[in-house]
Amino acid sequence: MAAGPVMSVAEIEAFLDREFPQIHLGGRVYSVEAVGPMTARMRLAADERHLRPGGTVSGPAMMTLADLVLYVAILAQIGPVGLAVTTNLSFNFLRKPEPGDLVAECRLLKLGKRLAVGEASVFSGASPEAVCHATGTYSIPPR
Amino acid sequence: MAAGPVMSVAEIEAFLDREFPQIHLGGRVYSVEAVGPMTARMRLAADERHLRPGGTVSGPAMMTLADLVLYVAILAQIGPVGLAVTTNLSFNFLRKPEPGDLVAECRLLKLGKRLAVGEASVFSGASPEAVCHATGTYSIPPR
Amino acid sequence: MAAGPVMSVAEIEAFLDREFPQIHLGGRVYSVEAVGPMTARMRLAADERHLRPGGTVSGPAMMTLADLVLYVAILAQIGPVGLAVTTNLSFNFLRKPEPGDLVAECRLLKLGKRLAVGEASVFSGASPEAVCHATGTYSIPPR
Amino acid sequence: MAAGPVMSVAEIEAFLDREFPQIHLGGRVYSVEAVGPMTARMRLAADERHLRPGGTVSGPAMMTLADLVLYVAILAQIGPVGLAVTTNLSFNFLRKPEPGDLVAECRLLKLGKRLAVGEASVFSGASPEAVCHATGTYSIPPR
Numbered sequence: 051m052a053a054g055p056v057m058s059v060a061e062i063e064a065f066l067d068r069e070f071p072q073i074h075l076g077g078r079v080y081s082v083e084a085v086g087p088m089t090a091r092m093r094l095a096a097d098e099r100h101l102r103p104g105g106t107v108s109g110p111a112m113m114t115l116a117d118l119v120l121y122v123a124i125l126a127q128i129g130p131v132g133l134a135v136t137t138n139l140s141f142n143f144l145r146k147p148e149p150g151d152l153v154a155e156c157r158l159l160k161l162g163k164r165l166a167v168g169e170a171s172v173f174s175g176a177s178p179e180a181v182c183h184a185t186g187t188y189s190i191p192p193r
Numbered sequence: 194m195a196a197g198p199v200m201s202v203a204e205i206e207a208f209l210d211r212e213f214p215q216i217h218l219g220g221r222v223y224s225v226e227a228v229g230p231m232t233a234r235m236r237l238a239a240d241e242r243h244l245r246p247g248g249t250v251s252g253p254a255m256m257t258l259a260d261l262v263l264y265v266a267i268l269a270q271i272g273p274v275g276l277a278v279t280t281n282l283s284f285n286f287l288r289k290p291e292p293g294d295l296v297a298e299c300r301l302l303k304l305g306k307r308l309a310v311g312e313a314s315v316f317s318g319a320s321p322e323a324v325c326h327a328t329g330t331y332s333i334p335p336r
Numbered sequence: 337m338a339a340g341p342v343m344s345v346a347e348i349e350a351f352l353d354r355e356f357p358q359i360h361l362g363g364r365v366y367s368v369e370a371v372g373p374m375t376a377r378m379r380l381a382a383d384e385r386h387l388r389p390g391g392t393v394s395g396p397a398m399m400t401l402a403d404l405v406l407y408v409a410i411l412a413q414i415g416p417v418g419l420a421v422t423t424n425l426s427f428n429f430l431r432k433p434e435p436g437d438l439v440a441e442c443r444l445l446k447l448g449k450r451l452a453v454g455e456a457s458v459f460s461g462a463s464p465e466a467v468c469h470a471t472g473t474y475s476i477p478p479r
Numbered sequence: 480m481a482a483g484p485v486m487s488v489a490e491i492e493a494f495l496d497r498e499f500p501q502i503h504l505g506g507r508v509y510s511v512e513a514v515g516p517m518t519a520r521m522r523l524a525a526d527e528r529h530l531r532p533g534g535t536v537s538g539p540a541m542m543t544l545a546d547l548v549l550y551v552a553i554l555a556q557i558g559p560v561g562l563a564v565t566t567n568l569s570f571n572f573l574r575k576p577e578p579g580d581l582v583a584e585c586r587l588l589k590l591g592k593r594l595a596v597g598e599a600s601v602f603s604g605a606s607p608e609a610v611c612h613a614t615g616t617y618s619i620p621p622r
Contacts, residue, residue, distance in 0.1 A: 072251070089245065091519070099218050108215070109260060109279050114253040136252050137451060138473055140283040140425050140569045142212050142596045142614055144589040159612050160573040164450060165423060165475065167571045169612065183573055183588050183598065185614060187424055187473070189451065204359055244388065280594060281567050281616055283426045285453045286469055287446040302469050303430040307593060308566060308618065310428045312455070326445050326455065328471060329568055330616070331593065358537070361528050362505065386505050394501070395546060395565050400539040424540050436564040 055126035063132050070079055073118070080115070082122055088158040090123035093098045095151055107174065110180075115186035116141065116170040118155040124166045124188055127158065127184040132191040134166065135154055139186045147174035147181040197230045198269035208273050216261070223258070225265055230299040231311075233266035235309055238294055250290040250317065255297075259313040259327035260285065262297040267309045267331055270301065277309065277335040282329045289317075290317035290324040307333055339418050340373040341412035345477040348408055359404070366401070368408055374444040376409035381437055393460065395468075402427065402456040402470035405440040410452045410474055413444065418477040420452065425472045433460035433467040450476055483516045484555035491551055494559050507538055509544070510550055517587040517597075521554035536576040536603065538552070538611075545570065545599040545613035548583040553595045553617055556587065559619040563595065576603035593617045593619055608611040 057065070059082045066073065066082075073080055076099060083091040092115060094100065100111035117139060124134045154169035166188045171180035200208070202225045209216065209225075216223055219242060226234040235258060237243065243254035260282060267277045299313035309331045314323035343351070345368045351369075352359065361365055362385060370377040377400060380386065386397035403425060410420045441458035452474045457466035481580060486494070487513035488511045495511075496500065502509055505528060512520040523529065546568060555561045585599035595617045600609035 069246055072244055099215060101215055103212055103276075109282075110253055110257040113256050117252060133246075137453075138229070138283075138285050139252075139256070139280075140426060140614065141617065142281050143279050144596060159571065167423075167484065167573060169614070178574060180588060183596070183614065185569065185612065186229060187571065192284050219394060224559075262461070280596075283471065283569060285445065286471065287453060302428065304426060323445060326453070326471065328426065328469065330428065338487055358528060358530055385501060387501055389562075395568075396539055399542050399568070403524040403538060419532075422569050422572050424569075425542070426540075426567075429565050465560050474501055 053065060055085045056129045057085070057126050059085060062126060065125065072153070077155050083125065085126035088123065088161065089156065090118070090119050090125065091153065091155045092122060093151055093153050095113070096149070101149060105109045105149040107141045107149065107152055109143060111180040112143070112147070112152060112172050113141055113184070115121040115141070115152055115154045116172055116182065117186060119156045119170050120168045120184070120186045120188065123158055123168060124190070127161055128190065134188040134190050138191045139184060144180065145181045145182060150153060150175060164189055198228045199272045200228070200269050202228060205269060208268065226296070228269040230265065230293060231266065231304065233269060234264050234296065234298045235262040235265060236294055236296050239292070243291065245304045247294040248336060250292065250295055252286060253280070255286070255290070255315045256282070256284055256327070257323040258295055258297045259315055259325065260329060261298045262313050263311045263327070263331065264303055266299050266311055268274065270304055271333065277331040277333050280330045280332045282327060284324045285332065286324070287326060288322065289311045293318060309333060337454065341371045342415045345371060348412060364414050366404060371409065371412035374413065374447065375437065375442065376412055377441045378405040378408060378435055379439050382435070383443065386457060391435040393435065393438055395429060398429070398438060398468040398469070399425070399427055400456045401438055401440045402458055402468065403472060405442045406472045406474065407456045409444055409454060410444050410447070410476070411430050412464070413447055414476065420476050422472040423473045423475050425470060425479060428469045429467070431465065431467045434450050436461060444469070452476060484514045485558045486514070486555050488514060491555060494554065494616060508526065509547060512582070514551065514555040516619070517552065517556065517590065518556060518585065519548050520582065520584045521548040521551060522580055522582050525578070530578060536581055537539040538572060541572070541576070541601045541611040542568070542570055542613070543583060544581055544583045545601055545611065546615060548585045548595045548599050549615045549617065550596060552585050552587055553590070556590055557619065563617040563619050566616045566618050568613060572613060573611045574608065574610045595619060
């Protein structure tokens, strides 16, 4: 089932640039760091837009990154043959992130014909404890 | 329990401007339309930043608006005495929004001493059917 | 979209008896009270099995009832042509129920070809405030 | 933060027997297999009550087990000094379980003064792939 990704990091980034240019409005901040069998890792180079009072990174910035890394993990496994659509996202906000980059790591729990489900953890600074945990469900169009 | 809001729309908007100036970066797009007993309504004047392929409004734009309207509903009931912190958000994405404004309506299901829970529905265009449904839990600091 | 239910309460109860006899093990406690366009209402006649310390009704009893009422609402709309499968359930526990019956009311937020999404509220005693709020997603098999 | 459990498996089982005798009604089916720093593992010896059409184990059986293992993990860390209360549970049902025992493993993502958050995976048969994934939030009373 998890034969490994069919797209490279460079192919995924080119795909995102072409299909989702809006995520780069105001400056490129999202980058794909790695993809693997049922996994992906992305980074948000947080800037002023993503900050909140006290210098912490905003909840929406964490949510956007978690959704994106799960989308990328699915894309990497199935290729750009049909666009997955987010149907459900659930977040637990665990700790306040520090100012600075966020890194999200995810793994797919299921990659079915119609639905994919995964979980993502968002990390901040050097702490091994996640600042946010997410689960997401994506509908995969008929191919 | 639901004696009604203790802050007006104008007071809430002034509070958001002061405490969360970042949400207005790139242009003011969020506005509070109404608050009531355990309820609130907000609008997102979606612009290019919030769009996705096909002209639809992005998932993160809906998530940000839903989180904000729930925060505002709590703020309106308890006043600016301690900042509520989002601990959990769960979203179901139901339909693709049309390009254009999003309106989010929420009601609080519980307003306890330590936790508040609410649900929000996001609407697009003239349709009475929600494009996104959210539930959220917020931790209320000791006062 | 919401043309109304195609099965009556009696037809639904007969279907549940035939397909899910296990829910009646130890005594019949679940009953369908009403179905309507995109809605359903069910009752749990809670007995000793469903109680917890202090006489409150257990979380699993509320979860089971909420899942069942959402399933019934879908069944009522699409008929017994293919069994919907629960893919996601999310619960917020709001208040402790009193000992005694629970009533769950639900409405479907979306009834698509592949996925149905709904929300349910569980009530206890005479209080108009829900003790539990649930959202659920169900996969509908190809017909 | 994760100094390790302060209760043994035997102490936890004795506590559950005393405080939650209802879970053993109809026959003992839940057992605690292990507790560790921020982790726990439990087993459900599924019997006829927990089955559904086709011989699969029911969703409520998986939900009950996941809630219980998260509760046990918290109890093991903080001791029986105040009863944690479930405030939120979210489930993704990934695959149909086989008839037979279910095993749930969990780890706590956060153990704060007021809230604990964890995730649990439920396994069936010999498959390393979870049949159900859960996240839960628990309110910890002031001590």
